[in-house]
Amino acid sequence: MTATELSIDGVTLTAGARHLVRDVSLTARPGETIGLVGPNGSGKSSLLRTVYRVLRPDTGRVRVDGGDAWSLPVRQLARTVAAVVQDSAADFDLAVREVVAMGRTPHKRLLSGDTPEDTGFIDSALLAVDAVHLADRPFDRLSGGERQRVLIARALAQRPTLLVLDEPTNHLDIRHQLSVLGTLRRLPTTVLLALHDLNLAAYYCDRLYVLHDGAVTASGPPAEVLTPHLLAEVYGVAAEVATHPCTGAPQVTFLPEGPRV
Numbered sequence: 001m002t003a004t005e006l007s008i009d010g011v012t013l014t015a016g017a018r019h020l021v022r023d024v025s026l027t028a029r030p031g032e033t034i035g036l037v038g039p040n041g042s043g044k045s046s047l048l049r050t051v052y053r054v055l056r057p058d059t060g061r062v063r064v065d066g067g068d069a070w071s072l073p074v075r076q077l078a079r080t081v082a083a084v085v086q087d088s089a090a091d092f093d094l095a096v097r098e099v100v101a102m103g104r105t106p107h108k109r110l111l112s113g114d115t116p117e118d119t120g121f122i123d124s125a126l127l128a129v130d131a132v133h134l135a136d137r138p139f140d141r142l143s144g145g146e147r148q149r150v151l152i153a154r155a156l157a158q159r160p161t162l163l164v165l166d167e168p169t170n171h172l173d174i175r176h177q178l179s180v181l182g183t184l185r186r187l188p189t190t191v192l193l194a195l196h197d198l199n200l201a202a203y204y205c206d207r208l209y210v211l212h213d214g215a216v217t218a219s220g221p222p223a224e225v226l227t228p229h230l231l232a233e234v235y236g237v238a239a240e241v242a243t244h245p246c247t248g249a250p251q252v253t254f255l256p257e258g259p260r261v
Protein backbone atom coordinates (compact mmCIF):
# COMPACT_ATOMS: atom_id res chain seq x y z
CA MET A 1 0.00 0.00 0.00
CA THR A 2 1.43 3.35 -1.01
CA ALA A 3 0.23 6.83 -0.18
CA THR A 4 -1.46 9.41 -2.36
CA GLU A 5 -0.73 13.10 -2.69
CA LEU A 6 -3.94 15.10 -2.42
CA SER A 7 -4.21 18.60 -3.73
CA ILE A 8 -7.35 20.70 -3.51
CA ASP A 9 -6.94 23.89 -5.48
CA GLY A 10 -9.36 26.78 -5.14
CA VAL A 11 -12.46 24.67 -4.66
CA THR A 12 -15.78 26.47 -4.40
CA LEU A 13 -19.05 24.67 -3.89
CA THR A 14 -22.49 26.22 -3.97
CA ALA A 15 -26.02 24.96 -3.40
CA GLY A 16 -28.39 27.45 -5.00
CA ALA A 17 -27.30 30.87 -3.83
CA ARG A 18 -25.53 29.41 -0.83
CA HIS A 19 -21.74 28.99 -0.61
CA LEU A 20 -20.88 25.77 1.21
CA VAL A 21 -17.14 25.95 0.43
CA ARG A 22 -15.31 29.10 -0.61
CA ASP A 23 -12.09 28.98 -2.59
CA VAL A 24 -10.46 26.29 -0.44
CA SER A 25 -6.97 25.06 -1.16
CA LEU A 26 -5.45 22.19 0.81
CA THR A 27 -2.59 19.78 0.28
CA ALA A 28 -1.83 16.47 1.92
CA ARG A 29 1.57 15.03 1.19
CA PRO A 30 1.85 11.25 0.89
CA GLY A 31 1.44 9.69 4.32
CA GLU A 32 0.35 12.84 6.14
CA THR A 33 -2.60 12.89 8.54
CA ILE A 34 -4.52 16.11 7.92
CA GLY A 35 -7.29 17.29 10.24
CA LEU A 36 -10.20 19.48 9.15
CA VAL A 37 -11.69 21.34 12.09
CA GLY A 38 -14.27 24.10 12.38
CA PRO A 39 -17.69 24.85 13.84
CA ASN A 40 -20.93 23.16 12.82
CA GLY A 41 -21.89 24.13 9.31
CA SER A 42 -18.42 25.44 8.42
CA GLY A 43 -18.19 23.20 5.33
CA LYS A 44 -16.05 20.25 6.49
CA SER A 45 -18.37 17.49 5.23
CA SER A 46 -19.07 19.39 2.02
CA LEU A 47 -15.35 19.72 1.27
CA LEU A 48 -14.77 16.02 2.01
CA ARG A 49 -17.61 15.15 -0.40
CA THR A 50 -15.73 16.87 -3.23
CA VAL A 51 -12.81 14.51 -2.56
CA TYR A 52 -14.73 11.24 -2.51
CA ARG A 53 -16.75 12.48 -5.46
CA VAL A 54 -20.23 13.04 -4.15
CA LEU A 55 -20.36 16.82 -4.72
CA ARG A 56 -18.66 18.21 -7.80
CA PRO A 57 -16.89 21.52 -7.17
CA ASP A 58 -18.30 24.51 -9.05
CA THR A 59 -14.80 25.85 -9.53
CA GLY A 60 -11.34 24.56 -8.65
CA ARG A 61 -9.81 21.12 -8.83
CA VAL A 62 -9.32 18.07 -6.63
CA ARG A 63 -6.22 16.16 -7.66
CA VAL A 64 -4.99 12.78 -6.46
CA ASP A 65 -1.40 12.09 -7.40
CA GLY A 66 -1.62 14.91 -9.90
CA GLY A 67 -4.70 13.56 -11.76
CA ASP A 68 -8.16 15.12 -11.58
CA ALA A 69 -10.15 13.05 -9.07
CA TRP A 70 -13.32 13.82 -10.98
CA SER A 71 -11.92 12.36 -14.23
CA LEU A 72 -10.64 9.07 -12.81
CA PRO A 73 -12.52 5.89 -13.78
CA VAL A 74 -14.79 4.87 -10.87
CA ARG A 75 -12.91 1.64 -10.25
CA GLN A 76 -9.56 3.37 -10.11
CA LEU A 77 -10.95 5.99 -7.74
CA ALA A 78 -12.33 3.22 -5.49
CA ARG A 79 -8.90 1.60 -5.36
CA THR A 80 -7.35 4.90 -4.39
CA VAL A 81 -9.84 6.59 -2.06
CA ALA A 82 -11.90 5.05 0.75
CA ALA A 83 -14.42 7.13 2.68
CA VAL A 84 -16.07 6.76 6.06
CA VAL A 85 -18.99 9.16 6.08
CA GLN A 86 -21.19 10.51 8.86
CA ASP A 87 -24.28 8.51 9.71
CA SER A 88 -24.12 6.47 6.53
CA ALA A 89 -27.20 4.39 5.75
CA ALA A 90 -26.45 1.25 7.66
CA ASP A 91 -29.25 -1.13 6.94
CA PHE A 92 -27.11 -3.85 5.47
CA ASP A 93 -28.75 -7.23 5.91
CA LEU A 94 -25.30 -8.76 6.25
CA ALA A 95 -22.95 -10.14 8.86
CA VAL A 96 -20.17 -7.85 10.02
CA ARG A 97 -17.51 -9.84 8.18
CA GLU A 98 -19.47 -9.51 4.91
CA VAL A 99 -19.72 -5.74 5.39
CA VAL A 100 -15.96 -5.50 5.88
CA ALA A 101 -15.41 -7.79 2.86
CA MET A 102 -17.26 -5.22 0.72
CA GLY A 103 -14.11 -3.12 1.04
CA ARG A 104 -12.33 -5.61 -1.24
CA THR A 105 -14.82 -5.14 -4.12
CA PRO A 106 -12.78 -2.55 -6.08
CA HIS A 107 -9.86 -4.98 -6.18
CA LYS A 108 -11.83 -7.96 -7.50
CA ARG A 109 -13.19 -9.29 -10.74
CA LEU A 110 -16.96 -9.70 -10.97
CA LEU A 111 -18.24 -12.62 -8.85
CA SER A 112 -14.77 -13.78 -7.85
CA GLY A 113 -14.42 -15.09 -4.30
CA ASP A 114 -12.07 -13.94 -1.57
CA THR A 115 -8.41 -14.74 -2.17
CA PRO A 116 -6.14 -15.53 0.82
CA GLU A 117 -4.89 -11.93 0.45
CA ASP A 118 -8.47 -10.59 0.72
CA THR A 119 -9.07 -12.76 3.79
CA GLY A 120 -5.88 -11.44 5.39
CA PHE A 121 -6.87 -7.80 4.78
CA ILE A 122 -10.37 -8.42 6.17
CA ASP A 123 -8.98 -10.15 9.28
CA SER A 124 -6.45 -7.42 9.97
CA ALA A 125 -9.08 -4.68 9.46
CA LEU A 126 -11.39 -6.37 11.97
CA LEU A 127 -8.50 -6.65 14.41
CA ALA A 128 -7.49 -3.01 13.95
CA VAL A 129 -10.91 -1.77 15.11
CA ASP A 130 -11.36 -4.39 17.85
CA ALA A 131 -14.24 -6.08 16.02
CA VAL A 132 -13.01 -9.66 15.64
CA HIS A 133 -15.58 -10.78 18.20
CA LEU A 134 -18.35 -9.10 16.18
CA ALA A 135 -17.49 -10.82 12.86
CA ASP A 136 -20.52 -13.13 12.73
CA ARG A 137 -23.05 -10.71 14.22
CA PRO A 138 -25.72 -9.09 12.00
CA PHE A 139 -24.47 -5.59 11.17
CA ASP A 140 -27.90 -4.00 11.60
CA ARG A 141 -28.10 -5.15 15.22
CA LEU A 142 -24.88 -3.52 16.37
CA SER A 143 -24.64 -0.45 18.59
CA GLY A 144 -23.78 2.92 17.03
CA GLY A 145 -20.12 2.72 18.05
CA GLU A 146 -19.77 -0.90 16.94
CA ARG A 147 -21.20 -0.01 13.53
CA GLN A 148 -18.85 2.91 13.20
CA ARG A 149 -15.87 0.66 13.92
CA VAL A 150 -17.06 -1.87 11.33
CA LEU A 151 -17.44 0.87 8.69
CA ILE A 152 -13.89 2.00 9.48
CA ALA A 153 -12.76 -1.64 9.10
CA ARG A 154 -14.46 -1.78 5.68
CA ALA A 155 -12.47 1.28 4.61
CA LEU A 156 -9.23 -0.23 5.97
CA ALA A 157 -9.90 -3.51 4.13
CA GLN A 158 -10.17 -1.49 0.93
CA ARG A 159 -6.43 -0.73 1.34
CA PRO A 160 -6.79 2.76 -0.12
CA THR A 161 -3.89 5.14 -0.60
CA LEU A 162 -6.08 8.04 0.58
CA LEU A 163 -8.51 7.63 3.44
CA VAL A 164 -11.17 10.30 3.96
CA LEU A 165 -13.15 10.19 7.19
CA ASP A 166 -15.93 12.44 8.42
CA GLU A 167 -16.00 12.43 12.22
CA PRO A 168 -14.69 8.86 12.54
CA THR A 169 -14.79 8.99 16.34
CA ASN A 170 -18.55 9.67 16.41
CA HIS A 171 -20.25 7.22 18.78
CA LEU A 172 -16.93 5.72 19.93
CA ASP A 173 -16.03 5.42 23.61
CA ILE A 174 -12.74 7.03 24.61
CA ARG A 175 -10.67 3.83 24.39
CA HIS A 176 -11.86 3.19 20.85
CA GLN A 177 -11.42 6.86 19.88
CA LEU A 178 -7.78 6.64 20.88
CA SER A 179 -7.14 3.25 19.32
CA VAL A 180 -8.87 4.09 16.01
CA LEU A 181 -7.06 7.43 15.67
CA GLY A 182 -3.78 5.72 16.62
CA THR A 183 -4.38 3.10 13.91
CA LEU A 184 -5.15 5.77 11.30
CA ARG A 185 -2.09 7.74 12.30
CA ARG A 186 0.21 4.71 11.92
CA LEU A 187 -1.06 3.80 8.45
CA PRO A 188 1.30 4.62 5.60
CA THR A 189 -1.82 5.94 3.82
CA THR A 190 -2.58 9.64 3.45
CA VAL A 191 -5.47 10.49 5.80
CA LEU A 192 -7.85 13.46 5.64
CA LEU A 193 -10.36 13.57 8.48
CA ALA A 194 -12.88 15.97 9.96
CA LEU A 195 -12.80 16.07 13.76
CA HIS A 196 -14.60 18.12 16.39
CA ASP A 197 -12.35 17.23 19.30
CA LEU A 198 -9.52 19.73 19.07
CA ASN A 199 -7.32 17.91 21.57
CA LEU A 200 -7.53 14.68 19.59
CA ALA A 201 -6.92 16.63 16.37
CA ALA A 202 -3.88 18.29 17.97
CA TYR A 203 -2.40 15.00 19.08
CA TYR A 204 -3.04 12.83 16.03
CA CYS A 205 -2.76 15.21 13.06
CA ASP A 206 0.39 16.44 11.35
CA ARG A 207 -1.37 19.57 10.19
CA LEU A 208 -4.78 21.15 10.63
CA TYR A 209 -6.98 23.24 8.36
CA VAL A 210 -9.54 25.38 10.15
CA LEU A 211 -12.73 26.04 8.20
CA HIS A 212 -14.98 28.94 9.08
CA ASP A 213 -18.01 29.85 7.01
CA GLY A 214 -16.75 27.65 4.16
CA ALA A 215 -13.27 29.18 3.95
CA VAL A 216 -9.88 28.22 5.41
CA THR A 217 -9.02 30.69 8.16
CA ALA A 218 -5.82 29.01 9.37
CA SER A 219 -3.66 26.04 8.53
CA GLY A 220 -0.44 24.51 9.76
CA PRO A 221 0.92 22.34 12.57
CA PRO A 222 -1.52 22.12 15.50
CA ALA A 223 0.73 24.12 17.83
CA GLU A 224 0.73 27.04 15.40
CA VAL A 225 -2.96 26.90 14.54
CA LEU A 226 -4.66 26.31 17.89
CA THR A 227 -4.28 29.65 19.63
CA PRO A 228 -6.69 31.31 22.06
CA HIS A 229 -7.14 34.09 19.52
CA LEU A 230 -8.17 31.69 16.76
CA LEU A 231 -10.52 29.74 19.04
CA ALA A 232 -12.21 32.99 20.10
CA GLU A 233 -12.53 34.18 16.53
CA VAL A 234 -13.74 30.93 14.95
CA TYR A 235 -15.72 29.27 17.74
CA GLY A 236 -16.52 32.31 19.88
CA VAL A 237 -15.19 30.62 23.02
CA ALA A 238 -12.52 31.51 25.55
CA ALA A 239 -9.75 28.94 25.90
CA GLU A 240 -6.26 28.43 27.24
CA VAL A 241 -3.75 26.46 25.22
CA ALA A 242 -0.78 24.78 26.89
CA THR A 243 1.75 22.20 25.81
CA HIS A 244 0.90 18.95 27.52
CA PRO A 245 3.85 17.87 29.69
CA CYS A 246 3.53 14.18 28.79
CA THR A 247 2.42 14.18 25.16
CA GLY A 248 4.11 17.40 23.99
CA ALA A 249 0.94 18.19 22.02
CA PRO A 250 -1.09 21.38 22.44
CA GLN A 251 -3.83 20.95 25.00
CA VAL A 252 -6.87 23.17 24.84
CA THR A 253 -8.85 23.94 27.98
CA PHE A 254 -12.12 25.71 27.38
CA LEU A 255 -13.22 28.38 29.81
CA PRO A 256 -17.01 28.35 30.03
CA GLU A 257 -18.73 31.70 30.40
CA GLY A 258 -20.22 32.71 33.74
CA PRO A 259 -20.05 31.02 37.14
CA ARG A 260 -20.62 27.28 37.57
CA VAL A 261 -23.88 26.93 39.46
Ligand SMILES: Nc1ncnc2c1ncn2[C@@H]1O[C@H](COP(=O)(O)OP(=O)(O)OP(=O)(O)O)[C@@H](O)[C@H]1O
Nearest residue numbers: 015018019020038039040041042043044045046047
Ligand atom coordinates in the same frame (compact mmCIF):
# COMPACT_ATOMS: atom_id res chain seq x y z
N1 LIG B 1 -27.16 20.09 -0.13
C1 LIG B 1 -27.17 21.23 0.57
N2 LIG B 1 -27.95 22.25 0.23
C2 LIG B 1 -27.95 23.40 0.92
N3 LIG B 1 -27.17 23.62 1.99
C3 LIG B 1 -26.37 22.61 2.38
C4 LIG B 1 -26.32 21.37 1.71
N4 LIG B 1 -25.43 20.57 2.34
C5 LIG B 1 -24.96 21.29 3.37
N5 LIG B 1 -25.52 22.51 3.40
C6 LIG B 1 -25.22 23.61 4.32
O1 LIG B 1 -23.85 23.92 4.10
C7 LIG B 1 -23.21 24.28 5.31
C8 LIG B 1 -22.00 23.39 5.50
O2 LIG B 1 -22.44 22.07 5.84
P1 LIG B 1 -21.42 20.92 6.19
O3 LIG B 1 -22.24 19.70 6.45
O4 LIG B 1 -20.40 20.86 5.13
O5 LIG B 1 -20.78 21.48 7.52
P2 LIG B 1 -19.85 20.75 8.60
O6 LIG B 1 -18.70 21.68 8.86
O7 LIG B 1 -19.51 19.39 8.16
O8 LIG B 1 -20.82 20.73 9.85
P3 LIG B 1 -20.93 19.74 11.14
O9 LIG B 1 -19.75 20.05 12.02
O10 LIG B 1 -22.20 20.19 11.78
O11 LIG B 1 -20.95 18.32 10.64
C9 LIG B 1 -24.26 24.15 6.40
O12 LIG B 1 -24.79 25.43 6.66
C10 LIG B 1 -25.31 23.25 5.79
O13 LIG B 1 -26.59 23.52 6.31
